[in-house]
Amino acid sequence: MTYRGAVLDLDGTVLRGGDLLPGARTGVAALREHTESVLFLTNNPTRPASDHAERLRDLGIEASADDVLTSADATVAYLRDRHADEPAFAIAESSIVDQLRAGDVSLTDDPGAAGVVVAGYDREFHFRDLQAALDAMDDDTAFVGTDPDRTIPGADGLEPGSGAIVHAVAGVTDREPDAVLGKPSETTARLAADRIGVPPEDCLLVGDRLETDVAMGDRAGMTTALVRTGVDGDDEVDASDRRPDFVLDSLGDVVELLG
Structure with missing residues (x-):
């Protein structure tokens, strides 16, 4: 399938602590190649967007402050x-x-x-x-x-x-x-849609939590993918009424979803 934009959670999807998760660099590179815009969207309010972007760059993933939206930004x-x-x-x-x-x-x-x-x-x-x-x-x-x-x-x-x-x-x-605020609030969904600049129905959202990442994607009309590298996995999906469109071992497997 073809997506024009991608929204990526950070902690549990791209990062764990100060390290990249397996497959993260491959997944981000593939999404940058196949979409018009990639937005990193995090519920971590402790760092400004510029600091999140710097941390990503230090780990080998190109990102500017404009590529990151935080729950603190949504709160403000x-x-x-x-x-x-x-x-x-x-x-x-x-x-x-x-x-x-x-x-x-x-x-x-x-x-x-x-x-x-x-x-x-x-x-x-x-x-x-x-x-x-x-x-x-x-x-x-x-x-x-x-x-x-x-x-x-x-x-x-x-x-x-x-x-x-x-x-x-x-x-x-x-x-x-x-x-x-943060995911899955309407304010955050609206800010993310404005920032990424393409209709929600043309976006893929990838995260590790059903009740925040997948919930926001569902409400906004995005395609959703849950990765098993963070908080929720198969057991949580099986026990929940909320179903992502895809479940992936890691962000690196997103290449399988790209046309």
């Missing part, structure tokens, strides 16, 4: 669109806060002054953060998560992700988020 776009005049209180590590600031999101260090609480990945998450969430949240305070990933693939196995922080804040405040 959502906040600027929906909460432009409301101070945001961030429960997230400094690298995410820095990206919000660089995106001209109004920030506050005072929970009581918050118009919106933003929860995301934080390796120093603490009891005091739960207290701050309680202090910040009232009926008029919006609640936004950077992405839904409760776990992320690490070099030595699964690690807690942003979703773990989002759910902790939701639990202590008895509030479900008003929006969770």
